Amino acid sequence: MSAPAQFQAILAKLQAEIPAFWLNDRLGQPLPADAPSTDLIADAEARMASCAPLLAELFPELNATGGNIESALMPAHKLKAALSRDGTGDTSAWFIKRDDALPVAGSIKARGGFHEVLAVAEQIALTRGLISPDDDRRRLNTPAVRAVFAQYTVAVGSTGNLGLSIGVMAAALGFDTVVHMSADAKAWKKDRLRKRGVRVVEHVGDYAEAVAGGRAQALALPHSHFVDDERSALLFFGYAASARHLAAQLKDAGRQVDAQHPLFVYLPCGVGGAPGGITYGLKALFGEHVHCVFAEPVASPCMLVQLASHSDSPVSVYDIGLDNKTDADGLAVGEASHLVAPLMASQLSGVFTVSDDALFLNLRVLKSSLGVLVEPSAAAGIGGPQWISDSPEGRAYVRQHALDMNQATHVIWSTGGSLVPPEELQAFHDHADELARRGQTALLTS
Numbered sequence: 001m002s003a004p005a006q007f008q009a010i011l012a013k014l015q016a017e018i019p020a021f022w023l024n025d026r027l028g029q030p031l032p033a034d035a036p037s038t039d040l041i042a043d044a045e046a047r048m049a050s051c052a053p054l055l056a057e058l059f060p061e062l063n064a065t066g067g068n069i070e071s072a073l074m075p076a077h078k079l080k081a082a083l084s085r086d087g088t089g090d091t092s093a094w095f096i097k098r099d100d101a102l103p104v105a106g107s108i109k110a111r112g113g114f115h116e117v118l119a120v121a122e123q124i125a126l127t128r129g130l131i132s133p134d135d136d137r138r139r140l141n142t143p144a145v146r147a148v149f150a151q152y153t154v155a156v157g158s159t160g161n162l163g164l165s166i167g168v169m170a171a172a173l174g175f176d177t178v179v180h181m182s183a184d185a186k187a188w189k190k191d192r193l194r195k196r197g198v199r200v201v202e203h204v205g206d207y208a209e210a211v212a213g214g215r216a217q218a219l220a221l222p223h224s225h226f227v228d229d230e231r232s233a234l235l236f237f238g239y240a241a242s243a244r245h246l247a248a249q250l251k252d253a254g255r256q257v258d259a260q261h262p263l264f265v266y267l268p269c270g271v272g273g274a275p276g277g278i279t280y281g282l283k284a285l286f287g288e289h290v291h292c293v294f295a296e297p298v299a300s301p302c303m304l305v306q307l308a309s310h311s312d313s314p315v316s317v318y319d320i321g322l323d324n325k326t327d328a329d330g331l332a333v334g335e336a337s338h339l340v341a342p343l344m345a346s347q348l349s350g351v352f353t354v355s356d357d358a359l360f361l362n363l364r365v366l367k368s369s370l371g372v373l374v375e376p377s378a379a380a381g382i383g384g385p386q387w388i389s390d391s392p393e394g395r396a397y398v399r400q401h402a403l404d405m406n407q408a409t410h411v412i413w414s415t416g417g418s419l420v421p422p423e424e425l426q427a428f429h430d431h432a433d434e435l436a437r438r439g440q441t442a443l444l445t446s
């Protein structure tokens with residue numbers, strides 16, 4: 001593989017699984033000519049708004065919010081105080097975006113997953129003449145429509161959280177629902193789905209094999225829709241629809257975003273759909289004033305290798321000798337989304353990698369400073385502000401863009417955890433306590 005010098009320079013670190021920060025040298029270039037229209041972001045927002053009453057009807061836990069699927073933007077100055085060096089006088093503001101607590105699905109996958117299932121349900125109902133475009137979407141939850149949905153199969157391949165999101169929503173609408181899961185998916189996720197009447201098919205092998213197996217089986221069925229995490233635009237725009245609400249939350253918190261007030265957003269990345277969609281949405285609103293950085297496990301930096309290689313064909317973490325084995329099961333993806341990677345090539349500021357030990361130490365500091373309990377994947381972004389302020393790459397980025405970091409807002413996107421059973425959460429924290437006892441504290445190891 002011939003690759004840019006920048007990739008060669010970071011390759012040895014990646015192969016040794018040493019945490020690293022790669023800056024995207026193509027940031028700011030034009031989007032590809034075939035990039036999807038940003039009008040699709042507004043479409044997704046409108047769809048989620050028109051389906052809110054339906055969601056409130058389907059899920060009692062959404063009554064309080066009128067069916068709105070959104071999460072809090074939580075001030076995180078205590079986390080900042082716990083992680084920052086004293087005496088730097090840095091006046092930036094830190095927040096945690098609490099998608100770990102998104103209702104019904106308990107992870108960021110609620111955004112993309114619910115949007116895709118609702119879009120598919122609408123499409124079927126419209127083509128079969130069961131609803132008209134302006135009808136109240138609660139009509140999708142009537143016996144005649146549900147009887148039609150029961151003839152259709154909705155299928156997905158997943159390491160876990162996407163399966164939970166798609167499975168719960170599709171089953172609630174009455175679809176025949178199949179979730180293909182990889183060997184590393186957690187038992188409690190499979191159990192939860194089976195209890196809701198979802199068929200769970202287990203695949204030996206990794207995430208990509210579960211997706212490929214699911215795709216092949218779904219294509220063989222007459223009335224079926226396969227939610228394709230490696231290339232779905234409906235998932236992507238479901239995530240992108242989060243941007244406008246975040247912008248309103250920042251405004252309410254008194255945070256400006258413009259040339260003098262940069263916004264940094266740190267997003268855990270698996271296949272890239274969720275963080276990529278959010279980046280696309282935020283870039284459409286804030287342009288060059290938002291700086292999006294992905295976080296990936298040291299064993300699974302699939303977006304990093306795809307983008308850093310500048311290759312138009314797929315590059316996987318296996319190609320550089322990594323094993324894609326991580327406790328961050330939501331991020332254990334070897335090859336980035338074919339839809340998302342080309343879009344991120346000009347939008348993403350960079351990617352940093354995180355060791356599994358650091359994920360657990362992050363979990364621990366999140367709990368001790370803010371009382372927030374998350375799953376390991378969700379803790380990947382926490383080192384982001386430090387990479388910007390304390391690493392040579394981060395400082396170079398700040399200089400190059402002439403940013404006033406004292407006016408910066410840092411948003412660390414937390415992506416999953418509220419449905420994890422208490423005994424599993426306890427096991428994460430026991431492990432983190434053990435690491436801390438052994439004297440491991442550094443969040444950034446270099």
Ligand SMILES: *Cc1c(COP(=O)(O)O)cnc(C)c1O
Pocket residue numbers: 107108109161162268269270271272273274275330331375377378415416417
């Ligand atoms: C899926 C997931 C991500 C990343 O989303 P991708 O679309 O796979 O990049 C991050 N955190 C959690 C908890 C997830 O489940």
